[in-house]
Amino acid sequence: MDMNAYLSMFIDESNDHLQSLNENLLRLESDPEDLSIVQSIFRSAHTLKGMSATMGYEDLASLTHEMENVLDLVRNSKLKMDSFIFDTLFKGLDALESMVQDIVGGGTGKADVTGIVASLQSIVKGDYKTAGAAAAPTAAASEPQSGAMLDEFQTSVIQQSIDSGHNVYYIEVEIREDCVLKGVRAYMVFDLLGKNGDIVKSEPSVTDLEQEKFDRSFSVFAISTLSQEELETQIATISEIEKVSVALLDIESLAMLNNAASKQQTPPAASASAPAKGQVEAETKEEVSKQVNAARSQAAATAPAPAPVSRTIRVDIDRLDTLMNLFSELLIDRVRLEQLSSEIRRNDLTETVEHMTRVSSDLQNIVLKLRMVPVDSVFNRFPRMIRDLAKSLDKKIDLVITGADTELDRTVIDEIGDPLVHLLRNSVDHGLETTPERLAAGKPETGTIYLRAYHSGNHVFIEVEEDGRGINSEKVLKTAIKNGVVTEEQAKQLSNEDINMLIFAPGFSTADKISDISGRGVGLDVVTSKITSLGGNVTVDSVAGRGTKFAVQLPLTLSIISAMLIKLGSEKYAIPLTSIVETGIVQKDQILIVHGNRMIHFRNAIIPLVSLSKVLDSPDFNENNESETEIVVIRKGDKWAAVTVDEFIGQSEIVLKSLGKYLTNIEAISGATILGDGQVALIIDPNALIK
Amino acid sequence: MGEELKVIVFSLAHEEYGIEVDKVRTIERLSPITRVPKTPSFIKGVINLRGIVVPVIDLRGRFGLAEAATTENSRIIVVAAADMEVGFIVDSANDVVDIDTDTIDQPPEIVGGIKAKYLRGIAKFGDNRLLIMLNLSEVLNKNEIIQLEQLEV
Numbered sequence: 001m002d003m004n005a006y007l008s009m010f011i012d013e014s015n016d017h018l019q020s021l022n023e024n025l026l027r028l029e030s031d032p033e034d035l036s037i038v039q040s041i042f043r044s045a046h047t048l049k050g051m052s053a054t055m056g057y058e059d060l061a062s063l064t065h066e067m068e069n070v071l072d073l074v075r076n077s078k079l080k081m082d083s084f085i086f087d088t089l090f091k092g093l094d095a096l097e098s099m100v101q102d103i104v105g106g107g108t109g110k111a112d113v114t115g116i117v118a119s120l121q122s123i124v125k126g127d128y129k130t131a132g133a134a135a136a137p138t139a140a141a142s143e144p145q146s147g148a149m150l151d152e153f154q155t156s157v158i159q160q161s162i163d164s165g166h167n168v169y170y171i172e173v174e175i176r177e178d179c180v181l182k183g184v185r186a187y188m189v190f191d192l193l194g195k196n197g198d199i200v201k202s203e204p205s206v207t208d209l210e211q212e213k214f215d216r217s218f219s220v221f222a223i224s225t226l227s228q229e230e231l232e233t234q235i236a237t238i239s240e241i242e243k244v245s246v247a248l249l250d251i252e253s254l255a256m257l258n259n260a261a262s263k264q265q266t267p268p269a270a271s272a273s274a275p276a277k278g279q280v281e282a283e284t285k286e287e288v289s290k291q292v293n294a295a296r297s298q299a300a301a302t303a304p305a306p307a308p309v310s311r312t313i314r315v316d317i318d319r320l321d322t323l324m325n326l327f328s329e330l331l332i333d334r335v336r337l338e339q340l341s342s343e344i345r346r347n348d349l350t351e352t353v354e355h356m357t358r359v360s361s362d363l364q365n366i367v368l369k370l371r372m373v374p375v376d377s378v379f380n381r382f383p384r385m386i387r388d389l390a391k392s393l394d395k396k397i398d399l400v401i402t403g404a405d406t407e408l409d410r411t412v413i414d415e416i417g418d419p420l421v422h423l424l425r426n427s428v429d430h431g432l433e434t435t436p437e438r439l440a441a442g443k444p445e446t447g448t449i450y451l452r453a454y455h456s457g458n459h460v461f462i463e464v465e466e467d468g469r470g471i472n473s474e475k476v477l478k479t480a481i482k483n484g485v486v487t488e489e490q491a492k493q494l495s496n497e498d499i500n501m502l503i504f505a506p507g508f509s510t511a512d513k514i515s516d517i518s519g520r521g522v523g524l525d526v527v528t529s530k531i532t533s534l535g536g537n538v539t540v541d542s543v544a545g546r547g548t549k550f551a552v553q554l555p556l557t558l559s560i561i562s563a564m565l566i567k568l569g570s571e572k573y574a575i576p577l578t579s580i581v582e583t584g585i586v587q588k589d590q591i592l593i594v595h596g597n598r599m600i601h602f603r604n605a606i607i608p609l610v611s612l613s614k615v616l617d618s619p620d621f622n623e624n625n626e627s628e629t630e631i632v633v634i635r636k637g638d639k640w641a642a643v644t645v646d647e648f649i650g651q652s653e654i655v656l657k658s659l660g661k662y663l664t665n666i667e668a669i670s671g672a673t674i675l676g677d678g679q680v681a682l683i684i685d686p687n688a689l690i691k
Numbered sequence: 692m693g694e695e696l697k698v699i700v701f702s703l704a705h706e707e708y709g710i711e712v713d714k715v716r717t718i719e720r721l722s723p724i725t726r727v728p729k730t731p732s733f734i735k736g737v738i739n740l741r742g743i744v745v746p747v748i749d750l751r752g753r754f755g756l757a758e759a760a761t762t763e764n765s766r767i768i769v770v771a772a773a774d775m776e777v778g779f780i781v782d783s784a785n786d787v788v789d790i791d792t793d794t795i796d797q798p799p800e801i802v803g804g805i806k807a808k809y810l811r812g813i814a815k816f817g818d819n820r821l822l823i824m825l826n827l828s829e830v831l832n833k834n835e836i837i838q839l840e841q842l843e844v
Contacts, residue, residue: 329742571726616728657744659727659737662775662831667729672737672744680725680737680744 007103010055012314014100017044017051019380021093025086026383032081035074042071043194047187048096050210054183057109060099065207066120067092073124088119090384154201154221161223162251168200169224169231170253174217174243183212188238189220196231197224216242221249317410320371327367328560328655334360335652335676364560364653372407375453375462378417379404382424382451389428396435396446397428403453408460412554415534416462419527423464423550424449426524431468431548441545443467459536459578460556465549471542473499480505500540504528561656563673563683564632565649568613569621572681574654574673579686581633581640583648588627600642602633607640610689615668621646634686641690656683693793698814700786700822701768704756708781709790709814709822716769716776718784721761738767738778745769747778753830754809772827788822790814795824 021044028037045068052060067089073079095113103109158168171193175185186209193199200221204214224231232246247253334357341353383399390397408416432438432447439445450465476499480486485505486494494502504524531538536554555561555578563574564583591609592599598609609631613621623629623644631642654673657680659666670685698709699718717740724736724747733752737744747767751758764783769776795812811824 332742618728619726659744660746660776662746662777663727663730663734663737666727669727669729672725674739674742674744678739679723680739682725682727682737 006055009314010051011100011104013051014048014103017048018093018097018100020044021048022384023380025089025093026387028081029086029387035077038071038075042068042075045071046206050183050187052109053211054181057099057103059110059113060096063092063095063099063113063117066117066124069124070120079123079126085123088116088123092116092120157200158221158223158249159251162249166197166223167225167227168249169220169222169228170247170249171220171222171231171235172217172243172245173220173235173241176240176242177216179240182214182216183210185238185240186210186214186218189235189241192234192238193220193222193224196226197222199223315370320410324367324371327364330360331364331560331653331655332674332676332678336678337676339676361653368409368560369407371410373410373413374405374407375413375416375460376404378413378420379451379453382420385421386424386428386449389425393428394434395428395432397432398446398448399451400448401451406453406455406460408554409556412460412534415530416552416554419530419552420451420462420464422524422527423552424451427464427466427468427548427550431466433469437469441469455556460554462552462554463549464552465547467547470544470546470548471500471503471540472544476500476502497541500542503540504538560653563652563654565652565654565675565681566630566632566645567647567649568616568618569646571616571618571621572649572675572679573612573616574652574681574683575632575634575643575686576670576683577651579634579636581635583630583632584642585628586631586642586644588629600631602640602642605640607633607642610641610643612643612645612684612689615689634689636687636690639690643686643689654681654683693791695789696792698788698790698822698824699768699784700788701766701781701784703750703754703781704759707820707822709788709824710768710770710827712787714770714772714827716771719767719769719778721765721767721780735780740769740776740778743776745776745778747780749780750830751780770827773831775831777831788816790816790822798823 021041024037024041024044028034028041031037045064049061049064049068052064070079070085070089074081074085079085092113095111095116099109099111102111161168171189173186173189175182179185190199190202190206190209200223202209202218202220204218208214209218226234228246228248232244235241235244235246337353338357341349379401382401386397386399427449432449433441433443435445438447448467450463452461452463452465454461473496477486477491477494480499480502481488481491483505485502504527528538531552531554534554536552539551539553540548541551542548562577564577564580565572565574567573586600586609590600592601592606594606598611599606600609611623612618613623623646629644630646630648631644633640633642657672657674659669659672668685668688669682671683672680673683675681697712699712699715701708701710719738719740722738724738726736727734727746733749735747735749737746739745749758759782761780762782766781766784767778768781768784769778791814794816795814798810798813809826809829811826814822814824816822
């Protein structure tokens with residue numbers, strides 16, 4: 001069978017599971033008592049094991065198996081989590097991740113994991129500590145698989161469930177003979193049962209089922225919230241299932257089943273388990289009621305609101321790009337049609353075109369949304385990174401993430417990861433003080449890093465803020481002068497904010513010693529250049545002794561923007577709407593001359609007047625010949641300027657096009673777009689007009 | 692006998708030039724060109740080539756020849772080389788010929804006022820016609836454009 005067809009699906013899903021393992025382990029580390037987290041960790045690990053075994057990645061499967069053994073003990077409260085176990089599990093995860101990466105790179109996914117496996121096994125055996133308390137129950141747990149259909153423990157779970165009015169079923173499933181991935185189908189049945197309740201026991205065992213060590217049929221004891229019929233139809237809808245029979249169990253049928261089973265069993269085995277029974281009974285009872293309670297609460301939770309199943313498909317990003325390009329073409333034609341219909345002035349044509357305009361703007365929203373990805377896909381690796389950094393630097397750090405569901409264009413998401421890693425590393429290493437320093441400064445021992453994302457207008461802001469030592473302006477200034485970033489003359493005129501911005505200069509580092517994590521002076525300048533290339537900007541805000549905040553501003557999308565089209569003589573230009581404050585008209589005699597610069601009064605302020613025709617060397621327009629001029633007031637941060645133009649054409653959605661590699665770094669021009677009449681119009685970069 | 696080379700023949704100031712066919716994307720009639728400010732004078736601007744914005748340069752200006760008004764025969768030859776797409780305005784483009792690479796000779800220092808480094812060589816074909824082969828990567832060399840800009844400033 002050709003596994004390649006499944007490979008990309010395997011890789012995607014493995015990555016998902018590894019990510020959720022990582023997240024849940026972190027959650028568990030902060031709340032080790034919460035067994036429901038262990039459950040979900042266990043489930044992810046279990047699925048991962050099944051998938052890798054099916055795909056033939058033995059090393060991956062066996063390492064997951066060992067981790068699962070440890071988790072199983074924890075899940076059944078037979079083992080308490082401690083830092084050694086966490087570290088070993090994290091190491092295991094890292095190994096799994098690198099194996100999956102190897103598979104992505106076309107490798108075999110093999111790796112030497114004997115060290116991790118050994119320590120996992122020592123955890124299971126319990127001899128990583130002196131106490132061997134966990135050993136006995138483990139042995140007991142693995143025993144009953146071969147013999148009786150239900151062991152004591154499982155029987156009593158079922159009995160209690162029946163007593164408390166829950167539905168318990170005995171389910172027999174037969175899979176079609178020509179089914180290729182029997183293990184997967186079995187897993188789907190288990191998944192279905194798991195969603196609607198709890199599985200008590202399966203024959204053959206889950207492990208055997210997943211490794212396809214069964215013929216065509218298997219049987220399951222399960223507690224479920226569904227009715228007998230519902231369960232039967234739902235299982236039957238899983239493809240390649242030949243036959244399914246669901247039987248509702250009551251106390252009597254349970255007893256009969258057990259009798260039948262024990263008859264088959266050899267008498268010595270039965271008697272052997274008898275003496276052990278008494279001594280574990282007290283413990284078991286407690287366990288059982290706990291489990292039943294858990295099952296009950298789980299069932300109760302799932303009953304009113306069945307877990308929202310997000311119905312998604314995975315689509316190649318290239319196809320989305322093609323869709324986007326095609327849509328851009330359509331948009332150009334739409335604008336052309338609008339022009340033509342306004343010239344022709346025929347009512348039904350105008351109506352049709354207007355309708356098309358509405359439909360296409362809906363379409364535009366959808367196409368743009370398709371490319372939107374929550375920033376979570378970048379943020380989700382940070383908790384783990386911060387944990388590891390904190391450990392290696394011996395600092396205590398809380399990472400608080402908000403707005404992880406904020407969405408950004410895929411192209412921006414792909415690029416934003418590295419800059420954020422730089423900023424976070426910088427915050428951990430330079431921003432936050434060591435624990436003794438914090439205590440000395442009267443701050444809480446644990447430092448906090450806030451990572452926030454939110455929408456504002458046509459932009460998304462991502463902030464990295466910590467409550468550390470803040471930027472030492474004097475030191476920054478000294479280093480900047482020493483490294484030749486600024487001269488002493490310039491330094492005197494810098495405001496505090498300007499000084500803070502100096503840390504983004506190339507080759508700048510105030511760190512006294514270079515650490516593994518940061519301080520080589522590469523980093524922050526890379527961050528700015530990357531963010532700027534994405535059409536965004538970075539600002540920094542710092543209070544000495546209180547902390548530092550980096551704010552990254554990013555455009556929502558890079559492909560379609562709203563713009564104001566203007567005329568300059570015979571030429572047409574586009575100005576992005578995001579930087580326009582308003583438009584107006586200014587009389588020639590209202591223009592003031594201050595120090596040889598032309599300024600105008602605008603809303604109680606005096607702002608510079610920039611002549612666009614001069615900046616762009618316009619061949620056939622000069623506003624000096626006119627008694628009144630149209631102006632566009634633009635904004636860059638808190639600086640404003642008025643730009644003179646010849647005539648406004650109107651607002652329009654435009655598709656950004658690059659000028660190509662031959663024409664780069666054209667002053668005051670950020671790109672081009674194609675207008676409805678097929679002509680190219682240049683897009684003005686308002687940031688270049690404000691000095 | 693060397694390899695056969697398919698070449699597009701175009702004329703510029705009464706000389707015939709050649710560009711390898713596989714470097715040429717398309718040949719277009721003149722369409723409205725949008726001026727791009729702050730660029731050397733030989734860069735005429737950009738055109739819309741079926742949804743793609745392509746810069747257009749006047750080869751006469753690029754080679755320092757006297758610029759001439761465009762005519763009915765003027766064409767834009769869009770070439771793709773060194774990862775760039777650029778359109779050349781030429782006086783006319785009207786032939787595709789096969790030439791033998793063995794017949795390409797080293798160019799003399801200056802041919803028709805064009806520096807030798809822009810040229811790949813001179814090929815003979817047909818009834819003693821001479822074809823000047825362009826060295827596209829030099830013609831599109833951006834470092835030189837930057838130097839030109841500095842001269843103008």
